[in-house]
Amino acid sequence: MNIAVLSGKGGTGKTLISVNLAAAAEAATYVDCDVEEPNGHLYFKPNNVTEKEVAVKIPHVDPALCSGCRQCVDFCKFNALAYIRDNLIIFDEICHSCGGCVMLCPEKALSEKDKVIGKIQKGISDNVEVHTGLLKIGEPSGVPIIKTMLEDQRHRDQDSTQVLADSRHCKCEDPRRRDKDVAQALVDSRHCKRDDSSHHDKKPIQAPKVTLIDCPPGTACMVMESIQDADYCILVAEPTVFGLHNLDLVHQLVTLFNKPFGVVLNKCLGDDHLVDEYCEERSIPILVRLPFDAELGRLNAKADIAVRKSEKYRALFSNLLERVIDEVQHEATAHS
Amino acid sequence: MKIAIPMDENKLESNVSESFGRAAYILIYDQETNESLFFDNESAESRGGAGIKTAQMVIDKGAGILLAQRLGQNAADVLKAAGLKVYKTIDGSAKENLEAFVTGNLTLLDDLHPGYHSHGAGGH
Ligand code: SF4
Numbered sequence A: 001m002n003i004a005v006l007s008g009k010g011g012t013g014k015t016l017i018s019v020n021l022a023a024a025a026e027a028a029t030y031v032d033c034d035v036e037e038p039n040g041h042l043y044f045k046p047n048n049v050t051e052k053e054v055a056v057k058i059p060h061v062d063p064a065l066c067s068g069c070r071q072c073v074d075f076c077k078f079n080a081l082a083y084i085r086d087n088l089i090i091f092d093e094i095c096h097s098c099g100g101c102v103m104l105c106p107e108k109a110l111s112e113k114d115k116v117i118g119k120i121q122k123g124i125s126d127n128v129e130v131h132t133g134l135l136k137i138g139e140p141s142g143v144p145i146i147k148t149m150l151e152d153q154r155h156r157d158q159d160s161t162q163v164l165a166d167s168r169h170c171k172c173e174d175p176r177r178r179d180k181d182v183a184q185a186l187v188d189s190r191h192c193k194r195d196d197s198s199h200h201d202k203k204p205i206q207a208p209k210v211t212l213i214d215c216p217p218g219t220a221c222m223v224m225e226s227i228q229d230a231d232y233c234i235l236v237a238e239p240t241v242f243g244l245h246n247l248d249l250v251h252q253l254v255t256l257f258n259k260p261f262g263v264v265l266n267k268c269l270g271d272d273h274l275v276d277e278y279c280e281e282r283s284i285p286i287l288v289r290l291p292f293d294a295e296l297g298r299l300n301a302k303a304d305i306a307v308r309k310s311e312k313y314r315a316l317f318s319n320l321l322e323r324v325i326d327e328v329q330h331e332a333t334a335h336s
Numbered sequence B: 001m002k003i004a005i006p007m008d009e010n011k012l013e014s015n016v017s018e019s020f021g022r023a024a025y026i027l028i029y030d031q032e033t034n035e036s037l038f039f040d041n042e043s044a045e046s047r048g049g050a051g052i053k054t055a056q057m058v059i060d061k062g063a064g065i066l067l068a069q070r071l072g073q074n075a076a077d078v079l080k081a082a083g084l085k086v087y088k089t090i091d092g093s094a095k096e097n098l099e100a101f102v103t104g105n106l107t108l109l110d111d112l113h114p115g116y117h118s119h120g121a122g123g124h
């Protein structure tokens, strides 16, 4: 079961909540998709860390074969290619690795080469398997790293439950044929889109294990990638005017993706009427209110996991997790 | 020599566009024939890499000189590869800038902006 935790901006306590939920579960995987600034591992301090690089394919030109037809330049939607003075120029950091130009080139002058954009670390922290995505500075998009981490997750789910095996496997045909429409289709399929989750959207009835997905802040494509496979979304917000604005943005996103969701209010000082009214008008459940509490602040500042240090917080996060699992199972039965 | 200028409106009396890649039109002024042509800039609406594509267009139209307020790094790389000279515009219309250029009152643009190609809000 995949539970995504997201918020409209950083610093709302998104990591605090996903880390503690994972720690409160019997067995969980915590996937840090905030690849520009992954912080979860600082709390978990995982052992036995293994690392693997994530690379994307970018085109490489053989000038001896290039005829200068410029089909690739005209094709590239991202304008990563230019043809100047009989030379093809490739802008690596603009390229989105769609592979279209390579398939298209009539002279076979283009080939794919690997470019490392970051890495994934995996380690263990008691009951939690910790996965951390790290994007290199200057890289345009962490989507390939997030995709790799979540695909790993998907395949493991498939191995362990029969229910998942058929429903989730993506049956997209491999469009590696050299014609323009097919190349275009591939561009579309590889590029992140808001509605391309439709072929992955069957939900498991009974999930073996909980996966907490700590999403990047905001609502851009990396967030969309992170929540694609989520069975439930937790929106973390602060009960302020700014918090409400940010909540509104993520609310629109999860509505667009048609995901079941609920709100966790963090840093509550007693007056939450702004967010209360917003949620009431839209029938959004408020799952829990975390008070602005010195103990939690202190544990958090020391990068301690509250659930592992305090019975009070273990109870609070266990309840929250149970409630979310209940809602997911309720959804699953309602839709099956 | 042909001179290119990014424009938001297709009139010589209008101001030079603040942006290169996102300008609505590219004005090509031909010094020999004294002719001004405005071309739609298709990349104005594109998702990233607009500067690269606009630079490609300026080069394909045969311009040897570009007058602009500022330029992204990628566009600058393309223009440099093609050997174009870029001059910094002054406040005012395209017409005034062409006059200033002819009389030698524009300076070469060398404070090139780093390119903006982050995936901010809104995504791509
Ligand atoms: S499509 Fe191939 S041959 Fe044509 S310009 Fe591009 S690399 Fe060269």
Ligand code: SF4
Pocket (backbone or CB within 6 Å): A058, A059, A075, A076, A077, A078, A079, A080, A081, A094, A095, A096, A097, A098, A099, A100, A101, A102
């Ligand atoms: S792989 Fe796709 S994005 Fe990259 S240069 Fe080729 S067509 Fe453009």
